[in-house]
Amino acid sequence: MKNQLNENIIRLARARQAIQDQKDAIVAQEDELHETDIYKSITLGRERLTRLSDIEQETYNTVKELALSIYAEEGKKTITDDVKIGIHTVFSINEELAFNWALEHKTALKLDIPAVKKQVKADVVVDGVTTSKEIRAKIATDLSGHLDA
Secondary structure: OHHHHHHHHHHHHHHHHHHHHHHHHHHHHHHHOOOOOOHHHHHHHHHHHHHHHHHHHHHHHHHHHHHHHHHHHHOOOEOOOOEEEEEEEEEEEOHHHHHHHHHHOOOOOOOOHHHHHHHHHOOOOOOOEEEEEEEEEEEOOOOHHHOOO
8 A cells, every 4th residue: 555655656746747848838928928829828737737736636636545544554654755644633613602611601702713622632522612633644745855756
């Protein structure tokens, strides 16, 4: 599975590089548009850019899914140098109950969501607020080091 992950990281890096190359080519072509008849080429370039963006998004999702699968199997948060796992607290807040709690504890004139989250993180029980853990894959933005692979 790690080979498949590495292959997809390389594919993602190449897709991102191709997107940047295509964007650069479009900008260069647009500069000449007013003097030449290259509008059709720009249109085709934008269509290619859309397809490349779709490939990048699909591959990004695949890398995330593979990383989460590897994390589930191995329990390690660092999958590769460019792919890491984060565990985030997800809040579900019943604003009416939480606001009533805040009023009872003399902490607000209006519901201050960040303050409520801070209290909950400090293990204070707040009516109307529950938390869960959400595991997320984080993929580095710059994958250009994989383009030589």
